[in-house]
Amino acid sequence: MAVLTAVFGLWLVLWALVVPAFQAPDEPAHFDAAVHVATGSGWPAPGALHVSNAVVAAQQEQAAGATDPSAGSATWSTTGELLAAHPGDSATVDQMTQHPPTAYVLDALVLRAVHYGSLRWDHALLALRLLDAALVTPLALLAWATVRRATRSPRAALLAPLALFATPQLASIGASVTNDAPVLLLGGAVVWLAVRLLTGDLRTRTLVALGVVTAALVWTKGTGLPAVPFVGLVTVVAGAGVLPLARRLVRAVVVLGTVAVLGSWWWLHNLVTYHRLQPDGYAAIRPPADFPPGEHPSLLHFVDVSWGTIARTFWGSPGQRAQVSIGDLLTAVLTVVAVVVVLLLAFRRPRSGPDTRATAWCLALFPALLLVLQTASSARAYLATTQVAGTQGRYLFPALLALVVLSAFAWRRIPATDRGRRGLATTLAVVAPAVGVYGLAVVSSWFWNAARAPLTADGVVRYGALGPVPFPLVVVVAVLVAVGVAVAVVQVARATGPGGADRVQRSARV
Template identity: 40%
Template structure:
């Protein structure tokens, strides 16, 4: 690196962009009110069940424990936040509830962590959905690892808000590799350091990613599995047919499969990578078989077991929540699903009730789609890019296909959440960056600091929108909202200010570092061009003797 100042500047910029992505997720973790993220009470409950030896009941046979029930009540979860897109009749406002003082918040212990166990085979479909922990419809890997983390950190027995923040920060740790893997993938495909920095910053343009991955959710581990899978598939399709790469790829997919069924949509990407790579047929087939075998051994067996024992790939773990209705046709279904999926990918905060403006998420979706299409049509490594983008495309189609049976049978549309696409975040990061390579060419170097700055502003805008939506009631000042935030948070007001200052400082530093890298890269390009010109100039200035001429003496 001492011999390549541009590479040193690039690595400093990448470290700061990675830190910014991580810290923005951490700020979401302390900004979002307790349990105000999809299914967060049930996710926490399943972690506590394993932490206290409660096992993994069958789907639909697990109940929410007393500790989480008390925590939900103390967090005023049965209220509507002020930014909700539609107020519900009879539901009190969140801003009308005084925060429970820190000293009065409940502590999770062995006495209250576990619900009374139900006899195996007991149906809970007649119960209130809030009483049921549907997470046992998934495999237990995420929850087991999170439970171990609570024990290692000494927080298995602690105040519930401290546990919640600790588990949110555990998920943020799973986010750290994403920008690094995105940057490494771009460099392998395009050898463009400016594009790598843009790819690393991509998730800042998706505020929902910070919000969801800064909550307690098994989607955090699915995201990491999907990112590792995508990176390794790119290695394969660009010629890496080593057995150890196949084993690593199978392990990455297997970890996802032992977390959530969404990881199964990575399997077509793995197959496409081995089909399209140049190389001996035997090595390609052997690699695909090895990767598939490892994936099955690590996590795929769970779903075969479900099919053999339960008669279905994924059982339903939650009671019906909606009354039957008459389906309104295919066009209505597509319009609602595509809109809901797009909105909740870019920004539906809380329990999807705090919405970004339509113009914002539609504009973002169009830009990402166009840049990814440009990457496939005109970018570098088009075949590898197409394989990579197969992952989010398969996830998107999978969500639609999964939603259709309930709609056709009951007229309701459920399970439409953009977080289900987060396993494809790396692919979208890389596709967008390679689209910019095709669009801007060498000019991307000068644009990189502006793009990283824009990503930071997008993240800040999302955080501000969430802050107002969660805490600022009608007619209240920002100071009132900030005081409410501090009252509900396990952190003090000065600590929250310090977190905000750190995030803003790192954001500025990331932009400055990217600008310095752009300057160092330009200087390196100039030096290379000058060096290349030296032999030509020397040859032009050397004396020459015409052929056949001699001395006059």
């Protein structure tokens, strides 16, 4: 398992090195927010923060290098030089103050620790990318532990971290400057603790840990809020048949009370100050508007844009404006196969072993809430502004491990024999990283090779001129990832079946 976790971490590092600066979704705004906090500029009201002139100048240097790479990134300014030469803020709104400042405070601490003022601006940005990669790396370990606990299958557990490779968008987001990185880690921890409760770990420390981690999640980003009703349901369901309903309700009050005391401060502040749970940071630049004469809201248009965008940006559509895609056909195939297999098989009673249906239904609530709330928010924005906005597949990532567990339940029910399960697991262990590698190849060719594939000598030269590190270092990381994935596939192929299961605790202590 240590190998798989290390390989996943290197996979994230590889993405941090390959995607050009400022080309990850909303990365200029995230980086700017971190710099504002690092320089002591505070955290103004939503829509009141503006992108600093220094970050605008950095974007201009990056754009000039992309147009003419002859000078190379070696001539780019340090962050301190940009702040001194370009003081003040631009007219461009930085929407990130619609979120709690939690992630940006952490970013600012790291920037100060690495003396960001003396670093070239792309190296300061890379430092934050590597921080986020480090935060997301434990997701592989959490995937293994969660699936191991839920399925009692060592083979399925080994396959779970490899399943993370099948979502290139996850690597792109997790290795960028973003407030989604701590959300990925904390959301994964919430699902892991929830599964422990649902599979019989009824200890008080597990209960309290779930409340504390959920509180940390909700004061990091609003996409963590659906975790609150999710953990409430989990706490009521966990221990059914062992604890009386009244006892389980009390335990739910303990968890939700912990979340309220530790995690509600930002949201109460919003309700008191703005009379909204989360004000729109884009309100000033995306005001209400009427549909043109003769035009009306179209459900077909909304569904086409909203759900199409969610699917594309869940699997693989990196880039600042999501201009890169792994392809509509591959996205459609992945979406249809994943959804159909989960819906048809994840909620059925297994042929043998413990009944996992209650666990499956509880886990399904988390991504379902994220999807419903995102769609409702987008629909309100569409009716008010005529624009279909706020739809992103990455908004489902807080519940990603719930989806991984549901997939594990479903795929294991297809084969009827252990030999069939071994063959299917080995196939999936090969296919999942292959999708990820394909996504990385698409991104590499798009950004460094003028969208021509495969990567040519011109692309290598271009990276050498504009990349944050020497190209041979990228090759070394890529080789380590390839070797690690090959070792992991062999481990999956050799893994034993359900025997050697975890011992599930049945303690009813509170």
